Amino acid sequence: MQVNDFNVARRRLVRCGLAGALGVGLLSLGACSKDAASFHASNITGAEIGKNWSLPDVDGTVRTAADFSGKVTVVFFGFVTCPDVCPTALAELAQVRERLGDDADKLQVLFVTVDPERDTPEIVSAYLEQFDPSFIGLRGDAEQLAAAAKAFKVFYAKVPMGDAGNYTMDHSAGLYLFDPKGEIRLYARGDMTPDQLASDIRHLMA
Numbered sequence: 001m002q003v004n005d006f007n008v009a010r011r012r013l014v015r016c017g018l019a020g021a022l023g024v025g026l027l028s029l030g031a032c033s034k035d036a037a038s039f040h041a042s043n044i045t046g047a048e049i050g051k052n053w054s055l056p057d058v059d060g061t062v063r064t065a066a067d068f069s070g071k072v073t074v075v076f077f078g079f080v081t082c083p084d085v086c087p088t089a090l091a092e093l094a095q096v097r098e099r100l101g102d103d104a105d106k107l108q109v110l111f112v113t114v115d116p117e118r119d120t121p122e123i124v125s126a127y128l129e130q131f132d133p134s135f136i137g138l139r140g141d142a143e144q145l146a147a148a149a150k151a152f153k154v155f156y157a158k159v160p161m162g163d164a165g166n167y168t169m170d171h172s173a174g175l176y177l178f179d180p181k182g183e184i185r186l187y188a189r190g191d192m193t194p195d196q197l198a199s200d201i202r203h204l205m206a
Contacts, residue, residue, distance in 0.1 A: 040196035041188035055138040058121035065182040075176040079115035095194035114156035
């Protein structure tokens with residue numbers, strides 16, 4: 001899939017995610033912010049998103065936003081067997097780290113699997129290693145995932161494929177960006193370039 005096709009696909013997926021769950025009102029929330037024009041992503045500063053979330057990482061350690069204090073944190077929900085949207089997003093985030101240069105360690109990418117049934121800790125670790133060894137995988141049980149998805153207002157659902165019990169996952173596919181204080185600041189859709197994301201992240205680091 002080409003990047004343009006990926007962007008169209010991600011925009012279609014997000015129809016059931018942030019755009020549907022939050023409505024136009026939330027996305028316009030940040031538009032009144034005095035520095036909204038400085039960002040390429042949607043400024044959602046002050047939104048009730050990602051509050052008090054907690055999920056185990058692939059080693060079983062429960063992580064919270066406090067663990068990443070001092071860093072810009074990007075949270076992305078996806079699954080390992082996703083054919084295009086998820087690997088493209090993670091590849092772009094790896095490119096963002098390259099663009100940040102000496103500031104790369106001030107960025108933390110968190111990948112939350114919406115398919116814990118198939119995405120074992122070992123599979124998630126191996127998957128993320130392909131993109132960047134600094135990426136952290138989060139994998140909760142069904143109840144923990146549901147709570148995190150509710151906190152982020154994320155949509156996900158199993159979609160059956162054929163009669164052999166096969167399935168894929170439909171899910172919202174945006175990026176949630178938190179500043180070094182752990183406050184939600186931006187929501188990035190799939191039409192942003194790595195350069196634009198890096199610019200927004202540098203602005204949050206300042």
